[in-house]
Amino acid sequence: MEVSLKNNIQEEKKIIQEKISYHIYEILKLIGEDPEREGLLDTPNRVAKMYLDIFSGINLDPKLELNTLFEEKSNDWIIINDITFYSTCEHHLVTFYGKCHIGYIPNEKIAGLSKFARLVDVLSKKPQVQERLTNEIADCIDEVLKPKGIIVKVEAEHLCMCARGVKKPGSNTITQTKKGDLNQREIYNFLQLIN
Numbered sequence: 440m441e442v443s444l445k446n447n448i449q450e451e452k453k454i455i456q457e458k459i460s461y462h463i464y465e466i467l468k469l470i471g472e473d474p475e476r477e478g479l480l481d482t483p484n485r486v487a488k489m490y491l492d493i494f495s496g497i498n499l500d501p502k503l504e505l506n507t508l509f510e511e512k513s514n515d516w517i518i519i520n521d522i523t524f525y526s527t528c529e530h531h532l533v534t535f536y537g538k539c540h541i542g543y544i545p546n547e548k549i550a551g552l553s554k555f556a557r558l559v560d561v562l563s564k565k566p567q568v569q570e571r572l573t574n575e576i577a578d579c580i581d582e583v584l585k586p587k588g589i590i591v592k593v594e595a596e597h598l599c600m601c602a603r604g605v606k607k608p609g610s611n612t613i614t615q616t617k618k619g620d621l622n623q624r625e626i627y628n629f630l631q632l633i634n
């Protein structure tokens with residue numbers, strides 16, 4: 440039963456990959472390229488494979504990533520700093536990338552450290568805006584761990600602002616969100632710790 444389910448999923452994935460590949464082939468023609476020239480022969484299929492990877496977080500439940508929880512009586516910041524991510528801007532479908540810093544003050548429950556990086560990965564792998572990515576990370580942690588407080592800070596460079604459009608390479612966008620009952624000192628401590 441499980442094997443046939445896996446085969447069905449593989450089969451469905453193959454059909455989607457072929458469909459994307461067909462459309463990339465057509466786009467190459469529309470931009471004036473010759474998709475039959477040697478350098479481009481495998482490009483539609485490569486792009487299709489890449490799309491299935493960079494958009495693999497669509498329709499996944501990110502909360503499932505926080506699946507290893509431990510009981511712990513800690514009431515100070517737990518900070519996972521500098522989690523690298525690559526996401527895709529939903530306006531231009533080009534990459535934005537950077538670092539995510541997550542801090543939470545637990546409430547009896549903590550999660551395995553790697554699970555926060557997995558959470559960031561799943562939420563990055565879909566068409567996104569940085570503000571929503573930041574909020575969704577905090578919302579998931581809040582729902583699963585119900586901590587005393589959370590702060591998520593994301594710093595990113597958007598290639599749609601560098602390689603096209605306004606053309607400002609090096610500009611850095613910072614977004615931050617906090618949830619819970621955090622006082623000024625706790626917020627200050629978080630900012631000190633991530634710097």
Ligand SMILES: Nc1nc2c(ncn2[C@@H]2O[C@H](COP(=O)(O)OP(=O)(O)OP(=O)(O)O)[C@@H](O)[C@H]2O)c(=O)[nH]1
Binds near residue numbers: 604
């Ligand atoms: N708030 C927010 N804006 C984003 C993000 N990623 C890209 N953008 C912006 O989305 C906007 C889309 O603007 P539009 O005017 O519809 O598109 P455009 O004509 O291609 O805009 P330009 O980039 O200014 O050339 C741009 O200002 C982008 O910089 C993001 O994560 N958050």
Ligand SMILES: [Zn+2]
Binds near residue numbers: 597
């Ligand atoms: Zn963009």
